[in-house]
Amino acid sequence: MGLALLIVAAVLFLFIAVVLAKTIRIVPQARAAIVERFGKYKNTLSPGLNIVVPFIDKVRYVIDMREQVVSFPPQPVITEDNLVVSIDTVIYFQVTDPVAATYEIANYIQAVEQLTMTTLRNIVGGMDLEETLTSRDEINTRLRGVLDEATGKWGIRVNRVELKGIDPPPSIKDSMEKQMRADRDKRALILTAEGERQSAILTAEGQKQSAILTAEGDRESQILRAQADRESQILRAQGEGQAIQTVFQAIHDGQPDQSLLAYQYLQMMPKIAEGDANKVWIVPSEIGKALEGLGSTMNDLKGIPQEVEGPLKRVDMGPSEPKVPETGGTSGSSNAAVQAAIEEAAKAANPGRARAESTERPQGDAE
Template structure:
């Protein structure tokens, strides 16, 4: 009898704990929880303590690509580090692209009920968006127009994910890597361009030096000529004064 009573109390305690676990829910800060009643949407629970009706109310679970199962939806800004993706440029060069997408959920209901896997959907949209944008550019444009690519990708993703309740804040393309043979060729071209610029600068320096020397020689010749002219004038003036003094002396002697 006593053993049966103990089992009864143990069963009752376990049942009460199970009911309490299904009744009391705490939603963390900056997250929300979708509550369904008998399989249909009932309410959106924000951060804090919430009481549910056991076996009738149920939090909607969320399982997205690369995340653990959860009952709350994070409303903070999040980032998605994309795996390396291949693309083909307008001039048929195969490149490997590394990018990061920064996004934020603005409508939790759409993010759960409008798409099966939100993060998986963002990944696929980013892949197709990168291939589309870079397919309209040649390799040189891709390497030199990083900001333009980021802006176009953000607009494409933001428009496509709006129906999922997501705002794409920015996209950062970190690396664009061409094939090894193309990279070696580009490095050779860059080296040749640097050498050409060095030769141009050297020639320009020599030209400026020659001009400076010529200007100096010209100025020296002008200065010398002016000096000779001044000396001749001074000698002539001196001779004239001497003759004048001699004439005055003779006149006084007479």
């Protein structure tokens, strides 16, 4: 009897546990549970603790309400220029109506995949290869518009469509690489040419500036050289003027006469004989008379007196010039020096006559 009661209690406890399990349903966050009563849709359970009628209500599906990402395998697509390319797509979608996603379509993921492939073939079929490779944004926009419109009645919203990869055939890849390499070589040549042009322009401008600076330097150098020559000529002329003035002053200080001119003539005679064309030089015996005639000829020269009477008036040369002392016996000493020079020249020219005169002179002195 006690064992029977124990078995009944265990069965009753198990029945209560099963009833509670069928009655209480916990739905996770961002999920939606579809409840059916006798195979017909009854309601949708929200996240949290929910109570259903056991053995009558049944949770058929639990729908994920979060945004889902589905990547489809590469699919061959033919472009307008009859080239086959493989395109990978990625779809971002979200279930907005769990009832429609449950009862309007059997498998909404497979339906989205097939719809994506057919729409993609339709869009890419109207483009050539180059346009397909460069128009990803346009393809994504058109594909999203078609998918969003078709999946709206399924309770699905397509948020974003991305082309993960577009792979052309290997031969097209090789051609594209060659074209890209040619374009890069062309750009490199263009950049090199532009660099050489800029270099040539800068070099020409530098040479121009250098030539301008050189010309300006030559002009300034010539101007400075001309100024230096002018100042040098001026200083040289001033020096020559001062030298002439000094010589003229010295002549006035020396008080020259006819005897001094005759003495200067005798000093110039050896220099006259030094010429290359003078092969023979004859000194006449009447050199004394010739010198006397020279002296008599010099008497007629204007401005040169026969004899000087006292010192002449000195030309004022300024306080820096030395003063020459005035002497009264200059005329006599100059005449005596000239006479002595004449006698020595006559003796050298005619030794016999000089000896005769020397023998006759004592007699005259004695008389």
